[in-house]
Amino acid sequence: MTLESLANGQFLHISRFSPESLPCGETYKLDDGATIELLAPGVVQLTPAKLAESGLKHIVYSCGIHGNETAPIEICSDLLDDLINGRIGLKHRLLLIFGNLPAMNIAKRFVEENMNRLFSGEHANGPSNPERERAAQLEAFVSAFYAKASDEEEKIHYDLHTAIRESKNEKFVVMPFLNDGRHHSAKQFGFLHACGIQTYLLSSAPTTTFSYYSSATHKARGFTVELGRVKPFGENDMTRFEAARESLTRLISEDDFAPAVDVNQLTLYKVNQVINRQKDDFVLHFDDDAPNFSDFKAGTLLASEPGARYEAQQDGEAIVFPNANVAIGQRALLTVIPTTLETMDV
Numbered sequence: 150m151t152l153e154s155l156a157n158g159q160f161l162h163i164s165r166f167s168p169e170s171l172p173c174g175e176t177y178k179l180d181d182g183a184t185i186e187l188l189a190p191g192v193v194q195l196t197p198a199k200l201a202e203s204g205l206k207h208i209v210y211s212c213g214i215h216g217n218e219t220a221p222i223e224i225c226s227d228l229l230d231d232l233i234n235g236r237i238g239l240k241h242r243l244l245l246i247f248g249n250l251p252a253m254n255i256a257k258r259f260v261e262e263n264m265n266r267l268f269s270g271e272h273a274n275g276p277s278n279p280e281r282e283r284a285a286q287l288e289a290f291v292s293a294f295y296a297k298a299s300d301e302e303e304k305i306h307y308d309l310h311t312a313i314r315e316s317k318n319e320k321f322v323v324m325p326f327l328n329d330g331r332h333h334s335a336k337q338f339g340f341l342h343a344c345g346i347q348t349y350l351l352s353s354a355p356t357t358t359f360s361y362y363s364s365a366t367h368k369a370r371g372f373t374v375e376l377g378r379v380k381p382f383g384e385n386d387m388t389r390f391e392a393a394r395e396s397l398t399r400l401i402s403e404d405d406f407a408p409a410v411d412v413n414q415l416t417l418y419k420v421n422q423v424i425n426r427q428k429d430d431f432v433l434h435f436d437d438d439a440p441n442f443s444d445f446k447a448g449t450l451l452a453s454e455p456g457a458r459y460e461a462q463q464d465g466e467a468i469v470f471p472n473a474n475v476a477i478g479q480r481a482l483l484t485v486i487p488t489t490l491e492t493m494d495v
């Protein structure tokens with residue numbers, strides 16, 4: 150298989166529809182001398198020929214961890230085309246992941262199980278299925294990728310998603326809980342703001358998401374990046390993703406793309422409640438079409454199930470990712486409240 154035959158969306162197409170025909174393990178050279186290695190269906194690793202003078206970054210872009218979140222998949226596939234066709238050069242190491250290929254093929258969030266609840270080893274805590282196997286495989290690729298970074302070099306992971314429902318803040322970031330002495334990074338706020346993102350949600354506890362895995366296990370700057378709304382392939386208004394596309398491109402192709410932002414100008418929330426569905430009869434008590442970040446008065450009943458009532462605890466407490474149909478034991482709703490940051494790392 151030639152490099153050209155992987156361009157113009159073909160790497161993703163072959164990965165989705167005839168993964169067995171991919172020459173996994175094969176390495177190709179790009180025009181600027183960079184190499185691209187096919188690690189597995191939907192996973193490529195790119196290594197620059199000439200390393201950035203300001204310091205090599207080790208960057209993971211993942212998309213399609215949920216199969217129906219297509220805009221990030223289209224952005225990443227176009228980015229790969231730009232690299233293969235020589236429209237952009239590469240200055241940093243890049244691991245590019247198209248996550249749940251079978252779920253993309255049925256236009257669903259997942260086939261058997263939500264892959265974004267299976268990281269940090271959670272994939273091993275239950276009977277095997279394709280999503281558990283893929284989560285384990287992706288962890289192994291990320292581990293091997295970051296193993297080549299020295300202590301001073303930046304490790305970054307943007308796990309790109311789109312949200313199921315409308316949102317009062319169209320683009321937002323879930324920032325994993327930091328329990329290792331690190332603070333949130335001013336440089337990362339600058340980059341994410343350049344992606345067009347105004348709203349940031351600071352997690353209050355560990356999770357089993359992909360971005361938390363990279364952050365907690367590898368001390369990467371890892372984030373779940375919500376860029377817009379779920380739509381079928383081909384139906385995204387790509388003009389709404391232009392800032393993200395441009396920033397993701399510049400980060401890998403410039404020596405040190407480091408836009409700044411005044412964090413006081415951003416909208417910051419912290420997670421106040423993580424409400425997990427415990428029973429079959431779990432009910433949300435607001436409109437089905439209430440957008441993310443709709444806020445409520447203290448005492449408002451937000452959700453209930455036999456034996457439990459979940460209320461807003463503060464005026465202005467807002468809902469994010471409500472979904473009554475998640476598997477028992479999984480997160481059905483987050484509530485968030487406004488916050489500020491006292492301390493930041495560079």
Ligand SMILES: O=C(O)CCC(=O)N[C@@H](CCC(=O)O)C(=O)O
Binds near residue numbers: 265314323358360472
């Ligand atoms: O819109 C929704 O309900 C879900 C969108 C989505 O997939 N969000 C991620 C967030 C992960 C995190 O909390 O870091 C997810 O639920 O997996």
Ligand SMILES: [Zn+2]
Binds near residue numbers: 215218
């Ligand atoms: Zn998602």
